[in-house]
Amino acid sequence: MSTRSARPRGWPLTLVLAGVTGLSVGPFYWLVVSATQKDGDIFDWPPRLLPGGSLGDNLDHLQAKIGLLRVVGNSLLVAGLQTAGALVVALLAGYAFAKFRFRGRTVLFALLLSTLVVPEQVMLVPLFKMMMSFGLLDSYQAMVLPGLCVPFAIFLMRQALSGMPDELLDAARVDGAGEFRVLWSVVVPVMRPVLAALSIFLFLGSWNQFVWPLIALRSPEMHTLPVALATLHGNESNTDYGAILAGTALSTLPMMVLFLVLQRQFISGLLAGATKG
Template sequence: MATKDTTLRTRDRVATTVLYVVLLLGLLAVAGPFVWMALSSLKPEREIRDVPPTWWPETVTLDNFRGLFSRLDFPLYFLNSALVATLVMVGNLLFCSLVGYALAKLRYPGKRALFLAVLGMLMVPGMVTFVPQFVLVSNMGLTNTYAGLILPFLVGPFGVFLMRQFLQSIPDELIEAARVDGAGEFRIFWRVVLPLCRPALATLGILTFLASWNNFLWPLVVATTEDKYTLPVALALYSVGENERNYGLLLAGAVVVVLPVLIVFLVLQRHFLRGIATTGIK
């Protein structure tokens, strides 16, 4: 009995070791490039091009990051990105929770059709709406404006779906009780329902902010002058042509684009994962 236990334990230990090795190699392959990016952004351009490469920077320098200020206007792009992402987030939180409440808890004609339209929209590829959206925005004279950058993203089918799913779990009795107490419909929504939605709002807020922060194609075609560039657009446009292999500056720029998102993600990761668990959609 004792020997059988020992062999089992040895086999378990071998299995565990193999498991850890595989997982660590996987982690290295997936997260390693981020570490490599951060370390390399602190090296002078010459050391970045060393063959064989240095792992840890021999000379630590912030020159690459300084270049983002002197050769590019990164603070402005950063502010543009933050402004656009914040407004997109607020729009989604407000409009999607309002309609999500109606779809989950109110009875009115046309509700089913509205929900089906929203669900159907989840399947439409971005390219279908892309051209008409661009025509619309340019006809409204909104190219190269913040409004033009924001308008197509103020609402989204995903947000409605998420809020509706969550709101359905709120007990009807709570809303009925508030109604019996004589509270108006909007007051019920604002004072009773919305405070209960905090977890869903957090998830939706993070996901929409992030999607907007990382959004690339739309600002690439709508922002036509540098003062309206968002971070990804500025970085992408800088990285073509003569600066294509100017890795020091490009890596520093990539760090600036990714770092805020990484911090938000690390602090609030459970909200990300809940978003997927609730809806199965990124």
């Protein structure tokens, strides 16, 4: 009787969750459907709810106008290198802040946290001058190097590593392991869910970055996908919305693949953080 009486009470919650899911998935579904339609059919009313047959044409237009394969390759290269480098820096710095006692550690960590309140736009001009003085403008180095040190990632790794028992690390040291061996054989396996979650956030931030690539890159051959798509915007009469929406839909694929690959560890990391305590 209790089970039967509990079922009707769950219907309002189910309806609310279904409505929220529809609001979340609806815009993405419209994006995918519009990416498969001709430019003139996108703004029809009532809107078309079934995919069309123009996806190939829209992708061909993108390839002809911006070099789609080249800009996607640029984005994948920059986002991949930046994510991998930022994970290494965050792991090393977080490990040092969490497990080593050295003079000035508290001050350095406080300075690191203070950078979290500095808007990214404030750093654009100094960063541009720095890259220009190094002769790195319009290069992959200008895109990757500024994103290697992410204060939030270091803070997250430091907080996660603070909960790791020191006895576990001391046992590895007693067995003769050096610090890098301890880091690779002990710390990395334990921190794998955190690293997976952090890699998704870092890759998402790098993949969608627009302002800095727009400033630092000058030649179309170096453009990343967000910058290249922005160049397609003209006035209302000559903007190819079908191609733009096809490129936008395509830009979501790497994030989906990354999440599908890391979803088990990502969810494990979230659950570990939720149940900790």
